[in-house]
Amino acid sequence: MLQIIIQGLLLSGLYALIAVGFTLIFSVGRVLNLAYGAYLMLGGYAFFYVSQTLGMPKLLGVVAAVAVGVIAGLMKHRFIVKPLKGDMVPVEIATLILAVVLQSAVVLMFGDSSKILHSIIPGVVQVGTVSVPYSNVFAMIVSWTVLIALYLFIRKTHLGRAMQAVSMDQKGAAISGVNPDHVNMMVWGISGGLGALGGVFFASYTQLYPAMWVAPLIIAVAVVIVGGIGSIIGTLIVAHIIGFMEVMTTSLIAPELRGVFTMALIIIVLVVSPKGLFGREEIH
Amino acid sequence: MAILEIENLSAFYGKAQALDGVSFSVEEGEIVGVIGANGAGKSTLLDSIMGMTQTTGAIRLAGADLAGKTTAEIVKMGVGYAPERANLFPYMSVRDNLLVGAYTARDDIERNLEMVHDLFPRLKERSTQETGTQSGGERQMVSVGRALMTSPKLLMVDEPTIGLAPKVCLEIAEVLRRLNKDYGATIIITEQNVNFALTLAERLLVMETGRIRMSGTVEELRENPALTEAYFGH
Numbered sequence: 001m002l003q004i005i006i007q008g009l010l011l012s013g014l015y016a017l018i019a020v021g022f023t024l025i026f027s028v029g030r031v032l033n034l035a036y037g038a039y040l041m042l043g044g045y046a047f048f049y050v051s052q053t054l055g056m057p058k059l060l061g062v063v064a065a066v067a068v069g070v071i072a073g074l075m076k077h078r079f080i081v082k083p084l085k086g087d088m089v090p091v092e093i094a095t096l097i098l099a100v101v102l103q104s105a106v107v108l109m110f111g112d113s114s115k116i117l118h119s120i121i122p123g124v125v126q127v128g129t130v131s132v133p134y135s136n137v138f139a140m141i142v143s144w145t146v147l148i149a150l151y152l153f154i155r156k157t158h159l160g161r162a163m164q165a166v167s168m169d170q171k172g173a174a175i176s177g178v179n180p181d182h183v184n185m186m187v188w189g190i191s192g193g194l195g196a197l198g199g200v201f202f203a204s205y206t207q208l209y210p211a212m213w214v215a216p217l218i219i220a221v222a223v224v225i226v227g228g229i230g231s232i233i234g235t236l237i238v239a240h241i242i243g244f245m246e247v248m249t250t251s252l253i254a255p256e257l258r259g260v261f262t263m264a265l266i267i268i269v270l271v272v273s274p275k276g277l278f279g280r281e282e283i284h
Numbered sequence: 285m286a287i288l289e290i291e292n293l294s295a296f297y298g299k300a301q302a303l304d305g306v307s308f309s310v311e312e313g314e315i316v317g318v319i320g321a322n323g324a325g326k327s328t329l330l331d332s333i334m335g336m337t338q339t340t341g342a343i344r345l346a347g348a349d350l351a352g353k354t355t356a357e358i359v360k361m362g363v364g365y366a367p368e369r370a371n372l373f374p375y376m377s378v379r380d381n382l383l384v385g386a387y388t389a390r391d392d393i394e395r396n397l398e399m400v401h402d403l404f405p406r407l408k409e410r411s412t413q414e415t416g417t418q419s420g421g422e423r424q425m426v427s428v429g430r431a432l433m434t435s436p437k438l439l440m441v442d443e444p445t446i447g448l449a450p451k452v453c454l455e456i457a458e459v460l461r462r463l464n465k466d467y468g469a470t471i472i473i474t475e476q477n478v479n480f481a482l483t484l485a486e487r488l489l490v491m492e493t494g495r496i497r498m499s500g501t502v503e504e505l506r507e508n509p510a511l512t513e514a515y516f517g518h
Contacts, residue, residue, distance in 0.1 A: 168375060169372065171336075173384070174354075174356060175359060175371065176387050176430060179356040
């Protein structure tokens with residue numbers, strides 16, 4: 001029981017971090033970024049390259065991963081989203097293809113086989129009968145810190161309010177002196193950074209392998225669909241529902257069924273409540 | 285001094301021409317009314333000044349050319365706009381809506397907020413309410429308030445009375461008059477409701493199918509038989 005609670009909390013924090021970058025893009029840019037999982041892959045491999053291939057400090061590896069994610073996000077905005085003027089279907093097709101291309105690039109550079117990441121912080125902490133790796137605790141603390149900071153940023157700062165404004169009414173934002181293009185660009189950068197950071201943690205949880213962008217994409221889609229697109233609080237709550245559901249499935253039923261219930265949940269919520277349980281499309 | 289000078293302005297939505305050779309200017313401290321029927325080009329005129337249409341011709345604000353500027357830059361240069369549909373942020377509070385307006389005028393927040401609350405005391409009472417749940421009149425107030433938060437040299441208000449009860453129209457008229465008298469604001473106001481425009485403006489422009497059909501002071505136009513016939517229904 002204790003094991004389920006601890007693992008559930010650890011996994012859910014990470015899922016919330018992964019999903020929030022995805023939800024930001026949908027709210028502000030109004031496109032489903034199907035290449036979102038590729039940020040996680042890029043982040044994971046950037047961390048691997050800097051900290052394990054080059055042998056630099058792990059923290060530098062994390063910073064490098066986030067930087068790669070931010071740059072990837074900015075480039076995607078500049079070279080795909082902006083020329084297509086945010087037109088939803090072409091952007092989705094282009095981003096999905098991009099993810100596959102990036103996967104091939106990763107295979108070319110790092111090979112097809114999966115890699116194990118060294119722990120960011122080695123060692124385990126004993127909670128009752130459960131041993132929890134420090135790395136996972138670190139991942140959860142960082143995830144929560146980032147989520148709270150993001151929430152406060154969106155609610156309390158001029159730029160954050162501008163992001164909300166663009167997500168609700170582009171013309172209204174423009175005549176308030178906000179350039180929707182700049183805000184969009186910034187959100188693509190933030191989203192890339194969040195995804196890459198999530199990727200470092202996700203790869204530490206599981207493994208680093210070229211196809212690792214698919215599973216987190218499904219998680220992000222699930223959290224966003226069930227939580228209602230655009231709600232940070234909703235994202236947080238649903239990330240916990242999904243996280244705990246997966247942990248319970250894995251430890252009580254069978255590890256093979258892990259993702260099945262998540263996908264079943266997506267379909268059920270889509271049929272019952274298409275706007276999600278907390279739904280509206282604007283960020284708040 | 286002319287705050288706004290417009291010379292031979294034409295505007296296009298794709299291939300459709302919506303304004304055709306419009307020229308006029310607005311002096312500092314005056315209220316200019318733009319009247320005309322639905323589709324005459326009033327909103328297009330204001331959208332064009334905000335850089336939201338494709339235009340030819342010249343638009344100058346206090347001598348500075350607005351050609352090629354983004355809407356956000358034009359706001360920063362000093363044009364405040366309360367559009368017809370208000371375009372508020374429905375899930376944000378009144379206060380946050382006003383604060384978005386201050387995006388390019390962050391040093392003036394306190395002074396502007398005080399002015400907005402002085403003009404619309406109700407917005408102070410309702411500052412935490414989401415604008416999506418407000419009445420049409422209150423939304424119009426937030427819209428004008430948000431435009432004022434940009435510290436405008438020129439305020440443009442597009443059909444503020446549309447869909448509002450007469451009592452609320454009077455309130456809005458009173459505020460715009462105070463804004464002009466007490467705060468020295470320069471205002472362009474568009475209206476289908478000619479009587480509303482007549483009670484507020486010193487000068488009127490009459491638009492028809494994308495052109496300025498006539499212009500002059502309220503007194504001059506009252507004498508004009510063509511206008512009397514078209515708008516006052518004699």
